[in-house]
Amino acid sequence: MLAIDDQLAIPDEEIVERFVRATGPGGQNVNKVASAVELRFDVAASRALPDAVRARLLTRRDRRLTDEGVLVIQANRFRDQARNREDARARLAELVRAATRVPKRRIATRPTLASKERRIEAKKTRSAIKRTRTREWINE
Numbered sequence: 001m002l003a004i005d006d007q008l009a010i011p012d013e014e015i016v017e018r019f020v021r022a023t024g025p026g027g028q029n030v031n032k033v034a035s036a037v038e039l040r041f042d043v044a045a046s047r048a049l050p051d052a053v054r055a056r057l058l059t060r061r062d063r064r065l066t067d068e069g070v071l072v073i074q075a076n077r078f079r080d081q082a083r084n085r086e087d088a089r090a091r092l093a094e095l096v097r098a099a100t101r102v103p104k105r106r107i108a109t110r111p112t113l114a115s116k117e118r119r120i121e122a123k124k125t126r127s128a129i130k131r132t133r134t135r136e137w138i139n140e
Contacts, residue, residue: 002089004096010048015092016040017085022076036076039088044069049096056099071095 002010022036043049043057043065057071064072073095075088111119 002093004093005100008048008050008053008096008100010041010046010092010096014041014046014048015089017088019081022079022084033081035079035081035084036074037081037084037088039073039075039085039092041071041073041092042069043071052102053096053099056103057096060099 001012002015004010016039018038018040019034020036020038021031021034043054046054049057058065058069062071066072071092073088073091075084075091077087078084
């Protein structure tokens with residue numbers, strides 16, 4: 001059971017962990033031991049997640065989320081399997097925890113008259129600077 005917060009937990013049956021060989025330095029140990037963890041969590045089919053959280057996770061633009069709605073987390077930060085497994089589970093919990101928070105609605109605002117005038121004035125100043133460059137170039 002992976003606890004997300006007080007009310008939400010993901011059962012171990014919904015999490016699939018596969019242990020693979022890690023890449024990078026580590027000597028011969030890296031060729032013998034499957035210390036990296038590939039964690040898969042089917043967000044679309046999960047019964048543990050509330051509908052709102054599931055929808056927020058699925059609408060995220062995340063390269064770790066497949067087209068089928070499966071979240072794939074790869075952990076190979078550490079040299080031993082247990083720590084990589086903890087790291088992958090912690091990252092999954094953090095992602096789901098972030099999706100439990102309801103995003104604040106954006107209030108549409110309009111630029112003030114003073115800010116519009118400052119913008120136009122800046123554009124005129126920049127235009128005048130560029131205009132002086134072209135005249136010097138033509139005279140030479």
